[in-house]
Amino acid sequence: MKGLANLKIKTLKSTETCPIHHIPLEYLKGMKPFCVECQREETEREKKQQVEDFKIESVRSVLTKLSLVDDASEYNHTFKNFDAPEGTREVQIKKQTRMIAYRYLKDRDDEFNTIMYGTPGQGKTHLAMAMLNAVNDNAKQPQKCLFVNTVSLIQAIKDSWDDPTARWTEKYAIKLLKGVDLLVLDDLGSESAMNVGDKTASQFVQDILYKVTNRQHRIITTTNLTLDQLQRVYNAKLVSRLRAGSRNSAIDFTGITDKRY
Ligand SMILES: Nc1ncnc2c1ncn2[C@@H]1O[C@H](COP(=O)(O)OP(=O)(O)OP(=O)(O)O)[C@@H](O)[C@H]1O
Ligand SMILES: [Mg+2]
Ligand SMILES: [Zn+2]
Structure with missing residues (x-):
């Protein structure tokens, strides 16, 4: 009928x-x-x-449509496929990141940043994506989730300089990163070997992040740098902004072995 x-x-x-x-x-x-x-x-x-x-659906698809990942297989990282054998440090870190993801998920207005630091291959990127996936799939009121790899971000903006049709201009990047509900900034510091025009890549990233953190207060940052090193590479004001509200959400991956070997 x-x-x-x-x-x-x-x-x-x-x-x-x-x-x-x-x-x-x-x-x-x-x-x-x-x-x-x-x-x-x-x-x-x-x-x-x-x-x-x-x-x-259009909010949920932001993650896979607009993110800048190193490798598309990273979208598959979840808590479910993060191994945490009993008695290992992985168990604690998995539990901790799960709880943080839950805080982001249940209240869009809960504004705090998260910092995950440690040496390579420890699962920082894996767990950052797992947190995003958890929020993206389960938030009752859908949240725009975005994953941005730092080197890919710089590369995309650099590429836009001589391509007038490119989407990832600096202006676009700042607006997008500011506007999402939850942002992962992956591998901050890995850009240090790059140059961007007449700036060092770290200065370049710093200038962008300074504008982003003006408005964006829900950022999960992963980095190989220690807090001390972060303070040396970026200005204190930016580091302070990236750490805002992270008293209960700074995760030190010390004690975890490199999973790439
Ligand atoms: N506990 C785990 N269970 C399953 N896979 C894992 C685990 N830890 C790491 N991996 C896998 O190992 C690889 C490296 O992990 P990941 O990329 O998350 O490391 P990372 O800490 O971000 O390293 P880097 O500092 O170099 O960026 C990934 O493929 C990830 O899925
Ligand atoms: Mg990583
Ligand atoms: Zn009727």
Whole structure:
């Protein structure tokens, strides 16, 4: 019967009336009578639901559509596929990052940053993505989640300099990073060997992040640098902003072995 009311088909009037709208039901020969008004309302509800589903889907797809990852396989990192054998430091770190993800997930207005630092291959990127995936998949009110690898970000902006059609201009990057609900900044500090025009890459990143952190207060940063090293590479004000609210969400990966070997 769906949509019948919208079609210009001649129906017959039944002697029954709709208990809700108190108008006569209509019917086609051999078919069940229906209320035109109930039909119209149902179609309206379906349309609204479709619009709602579309909105949710467009928020959820930000992660895979707009992120800058090193390698697309990183989208597959979850808590589920993060091994944490009993008695290892991995167990604690998994639990800790899960709890932090839950805080981001349950309250969009809970503003605090997270810093995960340690040596290579310890699972920082893995767990940062796991946190994003958890929020992206489970937030009741969908949240825009974005993952940005620092070197990829610089590369993308550099590429835009001689491509007028490029999306990742500096302006676009700042606006996007500011505007999402949860941002992962992956591998901060790994840009140190690069140069960007007449600036060092670290200065370049610093200038961008300074503008981003003006408004963005939900950033998960992963880095190979210690807090001391961060203070030496970037200015104190930026480091302080990146650490804002991270008293309970600074995670030292010391004690975890390199999983790349
Ligand atoms: N506990 C774990 N269980 C399953 N896979 C893991 C675990 N820890 C790390 N890995 C895997 O090992 C690889 C390296 O981990 P990851 O990229 O997260 O390290 P990282 O700490 O970010 O290193 P880097 O500092 O070099 O960026 C990834 O493929 C990741 O999925
Ligand atoms: Mg990493
Ligand atoms: Zn009705």
